[in-house]
Amino acid sequence: MTDAAHHDTPAIVTDGFTKRFGSLTAVKELNMTVPAGSVYGLLGPNGAGKSTTIDALVGLVHPTEGAVRVLGLDVRTSPVEIRRRTGILPDGFTPYERLTGREHLDAAACANGVAVDTDEALARVGLADAADRTAGGYSHGMSQRLGLAMALVGAPDLLVLDEPAAGLDPHGIKLLRRIIREEHARGATVLLSTHQLAQVEAVCDTVGIIDDGQLVAEDSVETLRRTVGTETTLRIRPAGSLDRARDLLRDLDGVAGVTAEGGMLVVRCDAEQEAADVIAELERSDVTLESYEKSLPGLEQVFEAYTDER
């Protein structure tokens, strides 16, 4: 397992993938590459085509045009082999309400042809106490955890998680992040589709933004941040007079604006480098800094920039 991570074959390649449902084009000529061993975040507004793309990767929907290759296999000819090597948590995961958590894992293990320690697998997602309860009594978050446990059966080479944080409480989200990191460390590739940008920022090394069925951006989070503008915000708490510090800051190059907010100065800088220069300048001046913090443009701004402009 996880041999995909050790060679150059990308985990996922879509080449001109198009999916139409009647007259509606859900995905249009999508070219996406997910490198093996990466944690790839697929972002996009509702109806952008994320779930359709994910469904096509695992053979739940069939491409209208174009090619989809997963772990080097064509999804048209080898959907079962792809699913054998892929752990999938589909959007809106629905458990069998009359079956227990343990029976769900047994079913997944049977289909994968592997043995699984159900106690350990359920404990890993925090469902140890609910192992022998029927899934009909599970909350939404518990069902998601169960779906995640099923996706992890057989230590897959690729983990495809569609909105995995839906219904999870903060503990569940923390657990999800931990599991993604553990799976990544094991060598698995992770494809994560989510609306929670913090989730993507926390775990993904590459991000693809999809809008109107087309990939509008694909790069590392850092690079994407730089491409949409680099305005950086400094929140400065001077030890002495606020007015003195404000006057000094207004005269500096690269400062777009300064406002006072509850004993602090909020300084908007044109670029991250200029924010560093501002701090250096202040430290050289007679203004003493009690504290300061820098905030870079968030993924939210990146997301908005790419999905609003179109």
Place this chain on the structure above:
Amino acid sequence: MTGRSSLRRLAAQTGCVARQELLWLRRGWTVPAVTVLFALAVVSVVRRADPPSSGEQPLTLLALVPNGDPLSPTAVVLFTLARVLTLLLPLVTVVLAAGALAGDVESGRLRTLQTFPVSRRAVVGGKLLARSVVVGSVVALGLLAGALVSWLRFGTVDPVSYGLFLLISVGFSLSLTGITVAVSTLTTARSRAIALSLGPLLGCAFFGVDPGVPTVLRTGLLVQPYQLLVAGTHSQIVAIPRVVSTGFPQAPIDGLVLSDGISLCALCAWPVVLLGLSASRYRRRDL
């Protein structure tokens, strides 16, 4: 070699799906409820089973012939049950099998199942296998209850005749199960699957015994093949179309159509063809 290993894989996947399906069915109330109701219906029919009065020929393909001996109670029971089961078995089958795939599509469970490394053929096959086991068991249990009541009432049951009748009836119900699962595979809601399978099956039950429908056409309506096979289970039961055909030799094709071999083929042909078509369509469907 490759063919054999892929067959083995398909069998393993089918087994996994069937096991999960059986577990699911075992946990519900439908199977026990239908088992009890069907057994009660069979018991009630057996308790009231009487030979038709002299000269009376009810709308059926079967007739009782004493052959100079008194009518055997087993012949009377089989004659009565065979007529009632043409209506009861479609009902039992549809209730137990219509939700096979359509119910899972409706609830979203089918997507969960298809995230497993199992082919779509294995999903249809596994569901068919599980539902066939359940329907076959329910029918067998009900008819065994009928045999018990028959023995209590008449003090005797011809085990060979009744056993053959039970096998043929289970076979008929499996044929209906195949058709119902095929319809369920083609639809996306349980209610639609029930309507689209129960309607035609009940249509078959009525038109299949209508003397106005040509014998050749009736072969395709499933009831005639079933009752022709039932006629072979006891020497005092005869199939009316066979008698009629013998009296009118100008329709030589009837002899072939009314044979046990063609009857068996007719019972198998519908589910095989429909399942083939529906599985092929299901493979191309977006979930």
